[in-house]
Amino acid sequence: xxxxxxxxxxxxxxxxxxxxxxxxxxxxxxxxxxxxxxxxxxxxxxxxxxxxxxxxxxxxxxxxxxxxxxxxxxxxxxxxxxxxxxxxxxxxxxxxxxxxxxxxxxxxxxxxxxxxxxxxxxxxxxxxxxxxxxxxxxxxxxxxxxxxxxxxxxxxxxxxxxxxxxxxxxxxxxxxxxxxxxxxxxxxxxxxxxxxxxxxxxxxxx
Amino acid sequence: xxxxxxxxxxxxxxxxxxxxxxxxxxxxxxxxxxxxxxxxxxxxxxxxxxxxxxxxxxxxxxxxxxxxxxxxxxxxxxxxxxxxxxxxxxxxxxxxxxxxxxxxxxxxxxxxxxxxxxxxxxxxxxxxxxxxxxxxxxxxxxxxxxxxxxxxxxxxxxxxxxxxxxxxxxxxxxxxxxxxxxxxxxxxxxxxxxxxxxxxxxxxxx
Numbered sequence: 001x002x003x004x005x006x007x008x009x010x011x012x013x014x015x016x017x018x019x020x021x022x023x024x025x026x027x028x029x030x031x032x033x034x035x036x037x038x039x040x041x042x043x044x045x046x047x048x049x050x051x052x053x054x055x056x057x058x059x060x061x062x063x064x065x066x067x068x069x070x071x072x073x074x075x076x077x078x079x080x081x082x083x084x085x086x087x088x089x090x091x092x093x094x095x096x097x098x099x100x101x102x103x104x105x106x107x108x109x110x111x112x113x114x115x116x117x118x119x120x121x122x123x124x125x126x127x128x129x130x131x132x133x134x135x136x137x138x139x140x141x142x143x144x145x146x147x148x149x150x151x152x153x154x155x156x157x158x159x160x161x162x163x164x165x166x167x168x169x170x171x172x173x174x175x176x177x178x179x180x181x182x183x184x185x186x187x188x189x190x191x192x193x194x195x196x197x198x199x200x201x202x203x204x205x206x
Numbered sequence: 207x208x209x210x211x212x213x214x215x216x217x218x219x220x221x222x223x224x225x226x227x228x229x230x231x232x233x234x235x236x237x238x239x240x241x242x243x244x245x246x247x248x249x250x251x252x253x254x255x256x257x258x259x260x261x262x263x264x265x266x267x268x269x270x271x272x273x274x275x276x277x278x279x280x281x282x283x284x285x286x287x288x289x290x291x292x293x294x295x296x297x298x299x300x301x302x303x304x305x306x307x308x309x310x311x312x313x314x315x316x317x318x319x320x321x322x323x324x325x326x327x328x329x330x331x332x333x334x335x336x337x338x339x340x341x342x343x344x345x346x347x348x349x350x351x352x353x354x355x356x357x358x359x360x361x362x363x364x365x366x367x368x369x370x371x372x373x374x375x376x377x378x379x380x381x382x383x384x385x386x387x388x389x390x391x392x393x394x395x396x397x398x399x400x401x402x403x404x405x406x407x408x409x410x411x412x
Contacts, residue, residue, distance in 0.1 A: 164367060167366050186359065
């Protein structure tokens, strides 16, 4: 192929080189943790010097954050709902896509969910991704008229739902305690409860 | 008081000194993150040398792990259910105790839930604590006859539930988007669904 980006040793313009380094890192981060070995492999595959990597990404941590952002962007793109489908179909499709993404990229997913730890920049990527997914779910539920409005309780419940999906999926990947279909059914049933629970609590005298 | 453990500068036997250092650290970790300043304060409050701290705890990380274990132990003791109560009362009491513990010790809680990150020893404390709470919930649900047995799907659902409680509580602490009672009601309703969801999926033809 004549396309310059497929030949790592060619001189690339800065934007293309940066994208190439991220793409190489993203391939590697999908199957294993971020560490020095991964960085060394990216440098070797790109045929560049260590110094050049740090020209594009000021530090190891910065490169890690950018890789996490790229992985999170892929996940968000994968679960983007079909705008013409009804809310239950969107939910089902979104969950299937979510689990499918994680099955293909277990290390990237676990790195996003567990790896953030107390690192503020990584935590921001992680929280930002969760927020986007919460907005997606809340937006669909409100658009379908299942709750009166996007009240704070719905947002709180949706955030809890996302956390339960993350946690259960990590456990499922590790131990496979049930079938994939049972996992999807568990999440679907929990999601179906979000709007009724919130409506019920909102309607209760406090 | 004549009790030696109340006077930090007295010569203590090794077990008592270790307990004293953990108790001092546990007080501090409840309101702020684990860092060098916290270690320095523990050393100053105990009136010991830095070398002596590292005699009891081989490394900073080891001290941090032991503090997390102590904080997790406190949380587990706080939510221990009344054995004579019915399962719904146990659940309600457990959730109230859980939220109450977190309200009193926000930093310790956030450190347990978020701080583990990719540190294996801290992650083990965190996972171990979650496992204990899952066993507590699964045990109560099974004992109350709400499901046929402790099947893997119930464990998976209970783990997801715990994760959702953690996540929503952290968000609630930070933003207070609803009343405490609404938060409890949200968790109770989600917990009530655990057994029916699992029974329903187990009964479905797969």
